[in-house]
Amino acid sequence: MKTVDSFRIHNIKCWPEPFAALERGDKTCEVRKNDRNYRVGDVLVINEYYPDATFVTGCTLTMLVTHITTGFGLPGGLVVMSVRPVKLKDMRCESCGRLSHGYDDAHTHCEDCL
Ligand SMILES: [Zn+2]
Numbered sequence: 001m002k003t004v005d006s007f008r009i010h011n012i013k014c015w016p017e018p019f020a021a022l023e024r025g026d027k028t029c030e031v032r033k034n035d036r037n038y039r040v041g042d043v044l045v046i047n048e049y050y051p052d053a054t055f056v057t058g059c060t061l062t063m064l065v066t067h068i069t070t071g072f073g074l075p076g077g078l079v080v081m082s083v084r085p086v087k088l089k090d091m092r093c094e095s096c097g098r099l100s101h102g103y104d105d106a107h108t109h110c111e112d113c114l
Helices: 016-024
Strands: 009-014 029-033 043-050 055-069 078-085 089-092 099-103
Touching: 009 016, 016 043, 016 055
Parallel strands: 009 043
Antiparallel strands: 029 078, 043 055, 055 078, 089 099
16 A cells, blocks of 8 residues: 555444444445545544434444545446555644644644645
């Protein structure tokens, strides 16, 4: 995976079954509509979600996007993201110094500086 200068954190929802598969490590991809301009190096904060109850359970997974596939017969606008667990740590925003998040050698910009 290439090193990224900055990345974004995407809060997304996920149904219980695929959430559990991600948590077990059986599922290592996410298929999504690319309405957020996902990029390699971005982080997905995946919130377990019961569609019938329309609430989140409070369980989350933090996954790093290591690869993105588009095309190959995928309907337009869909992406397949390869993901692996990652731990976020507190880091300063590169631009303004406000407390933000990072991982490994990557660092982020706060919402205001992106
Ligand atoms: Zn900032």
